[in-house]
Amino acid sequence: MRDNMGDHSHGGPNDTGTVAKAGPGPLDTFQDPGLPPHRKRLADTDPRAEKRAERQVAWLFVISIIGTLSFFIAYFVIGRTDSISALRTQNMLLGLGTAFAMLGIGVGIVHWAKTLMPDHEVSESRHEIRTEADRQDAAKIIGDVIEETGIKRRPLIRNTIIGAIALAPIPAIFMFRDLDRTGATAGQIVDRLRYTMWDKGVKLVRDPSGTPIKASDVQIGSTFHVIPEGLSETEHPLNEKAKAVVLLMRLDPGKMNISPGREDWHYNGIVAYSKICTHVGCPVALYEQQTHHLLCPCHQSTFDLTQECKVIFGPAGHALPQLPITVDSEGFLVAQSDFTEPVGPSYWERG
């Protein structure tokens, strides 16, 4: 063991200990007194304390053994659980068993190290990370290597290899083009964000039961979570649903502020709006029937239903798209057409 008690004189070249004069100088700083004197532990001086520490460490390891055994009890005696409370008990006992098994070992070893292993602080000197001699040697080697390749003298080789190496990885980037498994062209990728399943005459049905909704079912203050009829028969129902979900509400037609061109988009105050937040796409599903506010639970964008779902708070940048609806001959609610603008979050090509 190295004990470099002597190496603590970095304060200044001369340490006479006389009172320093004013002004900067080597005696402007205090002298390093060196490592404090070593204080002995109880176990270093008292054999009984040493013995006690030894027993404590052993007991900790025994606790660990008991912990491991209790893990097996939890695993095999409780066995395959048939109720939530049995599962909870098993999980708790597995946790306790593992915790005791691990903490017993860990605390035991550390206690051992702290009380019984030598606790002298030792000083070790640092070495230069790079010596000047090494640097010169390395610089020479690199210089020789470059010289031997002759790359500096042969610019033709240098330029062509740079070109080749720069080009070679580019195919690896283009390889990823088919990450889109649909085989869509660039134009189709953009276009499909613009359209949903809704179309003229598509029935509004309840989510998830798929039953159609009569206009008379929708009372003021109620809200229906709606999907287009036939959703489950599509090839990718979740993809379609992610764009087509709609929230259906009814409010007093007197409270509605309708902009020109949308006069016939509602039916007796029954309105349908896209449920997908125009911010980043969470379902805006929280409808407050007294204030007529729609709130997105993810980022708190708030839309005012009486103002055609205009943004009145939060991070969304434009109103929720409205789905024009009407009733069919049997009184069921149907769409007049698809949405007239893309639903969901904005994107570069949205315009």
Next chain:
Amino acid sequence: MSTATEFQAKTRTGRIADFVDQRVGGSTMVKEFGRKIFPDHWSFMFGEVALYTFVILLISGTFLTFFFDPSMAETHYAGSYNPLRGVEMSVAYASSLDISFDVRGGLFMRQVHHWSALLFVASVSVHMLRVFFTGAFRKPRELNWVVGGVLLILSLAAGFTGYSLPDDLLSGNGLRIIDGVVKALPLVGTYISAFLFGGEFPGTAIIGRLYMLHIMLVPALILLMVAMHLFMVVVHKHTQYPGPGRTEDNVVGFPVGPVYAAKAGGFFFIVFGVVALISGFFTINPIWNYGPYDPSPVSAGTQPDWYIGWVDGALRLMPGMLGNFSFEWIIPFPWGANTLVLNVLLPALVPAIVLLGLMFAWPWIERWVTRDDREHHILDRPRNAPFRTAVGVAGVVFYSVMWAAASSDLVATHFLVSLNDVTYWLRALFFLGPVIGFIVTRRICLALQRKDRDIVLHGREAGIIEMSPEGGFSERHEPLDEYKRYRLVAFDSPDVVPAQPDAVGHISRAEKRRGALSRLFFEDRVAPVTPEELAEAHAHHGHAAVEGGEKAQIGH
């Protein structure tokens, strides 16, 4: 290589060790590491917590892969959790439920995995804060600081890719938010979204892709970075706090064998034990509550895991509209209009660029401003670097405001305040908080430094009140011993380095800027006590009080 005096091991262990040694040169390694010195301080342990939780993650994660199926094919749940029986869901979600309810100890392993993931990122973060506030990133450790920063980002990536795997409603909505943010990217967003999800959101590809990233690419990169990180720790040797006997040229601490190895090794079991205890008693990510992912439902309190919270919070804080002005800019081009979705791009990118950019650049910024090219192995106590500490706290406040914003709805319900008011306040704090944090922290640091000076010059308050014969009360002050005193006076206190002219006597604009920054950094400064000042203070208090214990009036 043959030698004249061939070594013959006596015991069986010795023979095995010798066999290995002759083939891989173990003796050199033992010589190098066997007695290597590591300084001991509790704040040095967070890196180990990070490493150990990562090991726990590898162990528990491997267990989980044996039972998890990353398929997004539709199935009907037939496992033993009654409230979901018969529900249509993806195979990934069903297999996560099976791990929880039908694999013995599976729920425990899931909870171990998730709790240690949270602890992993937390300990990486705290470790980086410790390194920052103590100045351990200075020369020669700048590159290791960068590796650490990369590790922080990788740990976020590991966390996020894992969070989404069970394909439950919570993580599915999280993925949808990611999709929304990706789509906001100008020019490429729509295509990146299509490539990521294999078509339209949610598609059937994303879970499998994230799974591959989560169990292979990201952990492999983390392992690589950890190896580089530890290699550099060995090259640099560990830093140490200032104190008697500790210099820039030595390391004071315990040798690896046996004390340090025992403590560090034992600590792995302790961390594992703590994670196991938490996992036994506290539910994490109850996927059975959330239900399978479906684009229509959403749960109140939809939040990411804590380490992504700050980005989510930034998204919440950004107003989308100011009156009738929308942050969605529609830019007319000859070929049609394009949309620049600033209400998503600004909060998603700017805070991250500012925070991570400053974090990576800070060692170079400080080196440039101080013109300090020396190696630093002695750490700064945070109070002794007031500007840096204040910048760090400003960053922490900035982060925490966004972090708090991610739970604005829960703050509202639990403190019975309005959700909107919480957002307004946090919007103000987003700008004011870092400034206030900076000013207050710098003042506190300077005040603590003055207190240190006071203690060195006048001694420590002993807590003993004495009455003088005249009836006055005073508190006894005890002088410090030289070791304690050294701890308070031995620190570097950089001074302002004004702009310096170059060789031809010209002061460049960059140099002027540096000079101004240097003034900003170090103008307010409390210098360490010099021996002369101490002698003067003792003389001032008169005669033998130097050794005997000083008296100072209360309120002095």
Next chain:
Amino acid sequence: MKALSQRRRHPLAAAALLLIGLVATGGLYTAAGSVNEAKASTVYTASDVEEGNKLFVANCATCHGLNAEGTPNGPSLVGVGAASVDFQVGTGRMPMQMQGPQAQAKPVQFSDEQIVQLSAFVASLGAGPAVPHEEWLDTSLGNSANGGAVFRTNCAMCHNAAAAGGALTRGKFAPSLDGVSEAHIYEAMVTGPQNMPVFNDSNISPEEKRDVITFLKEIESQGSPGGAALGSLGPVSEGLFIWTAGLGIIIAFTIWLTSRSS
């Protein structure tokens, strides 16, 4: 005592305290559970209506008007039905203590009999949803998996997927459904109290409502399989927990580990 106070300063004490705290909270949460009874629907008599009228004039008329026609301080109660009264008064929301963003549940102010009388009076003012029949509250007849699906689509966005509650705009909130009786859950759905939308029988059928109640009662009684649920608030409470308790225990251990033995 002296020995104890000395040991309190032991570096292990912090770790031990945290450990005890952890185990105790875990155990308590695990043990906690609650039981609720269903309420029967009632047939009202003429005297119920009369007594209810008296109670109404004495306790409700200030805000709702002498004939329940409504005032600027309170809505008209004509046609809100007995279910509405049973919910609002039966959960203590009415009579309101003060005007605020929304009426909050508090200790119930009236006896069961008085609530029946008040319901009878309001029901007599106009047709509205009645107090649900016992059949629709019987969780042994419901299907919790279907109830869960209906709950996630229609309720979870406000009340949270585990029914722990959530925030609405400007100080309003959707309350936790833990411990709310079957009848009150049903009545809330049919009447849409405060800002909650109305879920009439054509929107969510009585069978589906019963499924929802079955689901809620099942998750409430079974508790969380993984131990304490931390309020079922999701990643925020988990993050808070790991930063406080989790890192706290770890730091306590690191301090013990690096301190010198006595």
